[in-house]
Each structure stands twice: as C-alpha cells, then as structure tokens.
Amino acid sequence: MNKTVELVKLWGDYEDQHPNGTIEDFCRHHLSLPVKDEKRIAQEWQLLPDINGRLMILLRRIGKYHMVYSNKALEGTGLDQIEEFGILVTIFNQINPIKSEAIYNNIIELSSGTNMLIRLKKRGLINEYPDKEDKRVKRLKLTVKGEETIKVAKDRVLKVAAMMMHGLTDEDKQLCIQLLTPINERFDGMFQKQKNKTFEEIFQEMM
Template identity: 55%
Template sequence: MNQTVKLVTLWGAFEEQHPNGNIEDFCRHYLASQRQKKVKGPMVGGVIPPVADGVLLKTIGRIHKLNSNYANLSLKGTGLNQLEELGLLLTIRQEKNPKKTELIYANLFEVSSGTDMLTRLKTRGLIKEHNDKEDKRSKRIELTAKGEKTVEAAKARIIKNAAMMTHDLTEDDKQLCIQLLKNIEIKFSALWQKHKGKEFDEIYEEMMEEDKK
C-alpha cells in the first residue's frame, strides 16, 4: 500500500475514535501501538474479565487502589490522612471559597461522607466556613493559614508518589493515556448526580441510546 494512503487510512481510523484528537495525539497513538513492550509478569488479582471492557476497568480500578495505598503512606507527617482530603483542599484553593455542596460534588462524594470529611478538616484547623452572602442556606469553605501550609507539604509528597507510580511510562505514554481516557471522566463526572436514584438498566439504556445518535 502506498505510504501516503496508509497514513490517511490510519488518521481516518484515529479521528473516528478520537474526534477531538490532534496531530500530536495521533502520533503518540501510532507510536504506542507499534511499540512492543516487554511483559514483566502476568496480570494478578483474581479472575481476568472475559471482555476487553472489563480488563480495562479492572486495571484502572486496581491502579487506583494501589495509588491510594501508596499516596496515603506518602501523606504521613503532613497533617493529612488520605488522598481524598488533599483533593478537597486543592479544590478549595483553586476555587478560593467554593460552596460546600459544589466542593463535595466536584470531588465525587456523597453529601454525607463529604460533609463528614470537611468536618474533620475543620476540627483540625485546616479549613473554615462562613455563610454565603447571596444564599443564606449555603456555606462557603476556605483554607486557613495552617491549611495552606499543609496543602504545600502534602502536594510535594503526592507529586513524588505520582512520579514513582508512573516511572515506567514515557511522557508520550502518559499523554496518550490521558487522551484516551479523559473523555470518559468528563462524560460521567457531568452525569453521575443526574443518575442518582435511577435503576442501572435505565441508565444503561439511556447511555447506549445516546451513542447511537
């Protein structure tokens, strides 16, 4: 096959699967697909799902659990006990003084569990809350000086943990993973609250019908 035709064919297939991808993304995708990495060992952790969807999600889930274990270990001595606490504090710092409910939902917590974690952070003097001037029913959250200092110490430790966890990946590999997975995160982050209270079969039919449009 003519190399130009081959390139156009490959680009067409990539663009169909990743409509928002650019040339750099395509190049990373192609190089990664051609690279044969040495397998360092078998996948572990029980039954391997019989379909690729399941293998992918199980792999992501196990990596998430492993990362949480190492991340929580790295946070010892920083004033934080778990990765989720840092996520809340970083969101507060980014948003300045977000509403409590918006902060909780942004970090994918249920209201009860998110409120409990914020209460613990407040008790430790890392955050403070005050009434929303425009909505008296709402509370807004902001970091204390102690919280700011804690965020900096914890962030440095988490960056080291992230470097350790992804040490075997090249920068191109990392960017490719982000490109391939980010739309799943974006899509379901916007939908999970709307799906609360619905049966799974209803959600499934809704999502699969959407893909046919």
C-alpha cells in the first residue's frame, strides 16, 4: 500500500475513535503503539511493573546515569556533585534567594540542603547576609569564585546533557519535554508542603 494512502487510512481510523483528537494526539498515539504491542514472556516468580512503573524505572535509570556522569564531569571544578551545581545556579538565577528557596527549588531535604550550603560557604563559593526587611532571614549570594566556578561547571554539565541526549532529534526532545512538563508542573512546590503527610494522604490529594 502506498505510504500516503496508509497514513490517510490510519488517520481515518483514529478520527473515528477520537473525533476530537488533534494531529499531535494522533502522532503521540502511533508513537506509543510499539510499546502497547510489546509482549514479554516472564517467569511466574518475576515481579513485573505496570506501564506506569516501567516509565518511572526508565526515568529513574536515566536520572541515575545523568547523576553519575555529571559528578564525574564536575571533578576538578570545586564542586563535588550535581546538586551543588543546581544550588549555585538557583542562587544566580533567582538573584540572592533565601536559604529555603534555594534548597527546595532543587528538591532537597532542608537538613541536607543546609549542610550543602555550609560546605559551599566554607569553600568560598557563596556568602549569606541578612534580609533587609526581616533580619532573621538569611539571603544567599555567589562570590566571585562561585561565579567563576559555575561558568566552568556549566560547560561540563551541558556536555553531559548533549552526551545523554545524543541520537535523539530535536523533535524527539521537544516531544519528551511536551509530554513530561505537565507532570513536573503538577508536583512542583508540593514537596515541602507534603513532608508531614502520610503517603496515603498524599496519594489521595494528588489523585
């Protein structure tokens, strides 16, 4: 069958089942078909995740690869881990945020983030000073050394990102961003608000 004719037929079938579907929905639908049709033969004792679990495992593994290679790339920059780079970038981009803002923006526990800020301060990468309106609140600022450090680190972090995404087209990357951004937006800012709730309470709230 001519590919154009086949495409029109596929669109017609999709439109019959999804009369309000867009072309973008149609493309995403067909991109997902190989996953839906995939058949796996497993031993009875194996614990296999559902499609939600499979996606989260994939994202988690990619995230761990990224962390390992990023930490290696940061060797010799004055930073020990990618979270420290994230903290410095937040301080730079948000223009002298308070401590909790810098910590929670990077999805880090308050105690761990506070210890990280202490280490960065000892290395001479950041300074803190009282807020003008509330002297009890401390704001953060990069030192000259801190600014120089993130400039060097940024180039290495971007190289890691390019390596991780190598092989995907810009269209593929944009599609991934489009699909995953709503998930990030849904959970953004919830981390610290839900820290004293049980998982079941959080589950009911988010579902």
